[in-house]
Amino acid sequence: MGFSKEQLLERLQAQQIKFSQYEHPVVMTVEAQAKYVGHIKGGLSKNLFLKDKKHRFYIVSALSDTKVDLKVLSQRLGLGKGGLRMAPEEAVGEILQVPLGCVTPFALVNESAQHVSLMLDEGFKTQECCFFHPLSNDTTISLHIQDLHKFLKSVGRMVAYVDLEANPPVGKDQPPDLAALVPSDTSSITDVSEKTAALQIDNSKPVSVTVTGKVSKVSSGQQKEKMGNTGNSFADPEKLIEEILEKIKVENIKQHGEQLGDVAFARLHKNLSSDLKSLAVMFKNTAYTEGFFAGTHCPPKRL
Known part of the structure; x- marks a missing residue:
């Protein structure tokens, strides 16, 4: 069994990480979530759970209005065109140990997700606070991105901020700029x-x-x-x-x-x-x- 919402929130409190908590009906999309917290100043997040051809997994956490091109991201990781695709639904439960609609960086607290690579949108740094589900999509919490960074480091995760809309050239003289983020x-x-x-x-x-x-x-x-x-x-x-x-x-x-x-x-x-x-x-x-x-x-x- 993975961490529960209650266990995660207790851990954040124990680390003296400040956050605000908002209860709402279960939501499955960022658009549905926005109906309940979109009026609050901050950045809503969309979180993609991806896999490559070698069955390595990735979480890409981005601001809701950031355009993420999987073909470009695949090339930047050195995977070639079409190297990334959405992970199957069963992998969400087996690897991240969260229900569908609950993918966020917080899922990396679970031991089963230790080999999942994480990319955070550089745009989060410009927001006063950011919104994420705390392992359950009937709740949203807001916190500063540096506090999320602090939490991830506490569970042994290195944090990489990426300009997800960049499209740098990749070739013989320009190696993939994100190759270091491919899981071993x-x-x-x-x-x-x-x-x-x-x-x-x-x-x-x-x-x-x-x-x-x-x-x-x-x-x-x-x-x-x-x-x-x-x-x-x-x-x-x-x-x-x-x-x-x-x-x-x-x-x-x-x-x-x-x-x-x-x-x-x-x-x-x-x-x-x-x-x-x-x-x-x-x-x-x-x-x-x-x-x-x-x-x-x-x-x-x-x-």
Whole structure:
């Protein structure tokens, strides 16, 4: 079961996030919602729940009058034309765990939605307050966009503001400007973990492991020398991986700009750092094991 409206509102209050609450009949569209809160100064939101061909999901939250072209957005994400479409109705309940008509950024509080990417309309920043359903479409709350930002960060979500009406060129010399917001493939992460757990080391063949992870056959003498050279690199696997990820972060910021670069790095760090650290520890242990093997099984030198 996902969060209820009451649980969400209690969480907002516990975080001292100010909001106003408006009860009304169940509404299924922004136009119907406007009949009850449209007279209040602020920005009404429309929220699209989308999927791509690889079954990755997105919430696009925009001001009601913002024009969102899915073909253009698909290209900006690097998905090609027609890469985005509306998610099926059953996915709303299974992934976001909210009823139809209740899609908003607040649905990302649910664990089942942790891999859903979020894009917020830059136009929200110009509004005194913004209106969203709090997981139930018989209620609307208004709050400042920075308070929504605060809430999303509290549940571990990076926030990306996007000019949803922009149409920048995409080509060989102009990479997709929103590519960093494409969710990582969760299946590929699982595959990495499974392959790591299943990896077997053949102790009959001495190997040398370097920082790049390449494996090569070496003599026993070379084995000891290489062990001495690489020992310091693997002494602290967590530090090594953090250094690698920091270099990736710098490259992401250069390519996508500071905001999207930070989003891409946070997602990469969350999804892959533990796997990479496990691999580094495994390489370290393997190197020590092989060094010991080489030292105890090499034939004595003849004088």
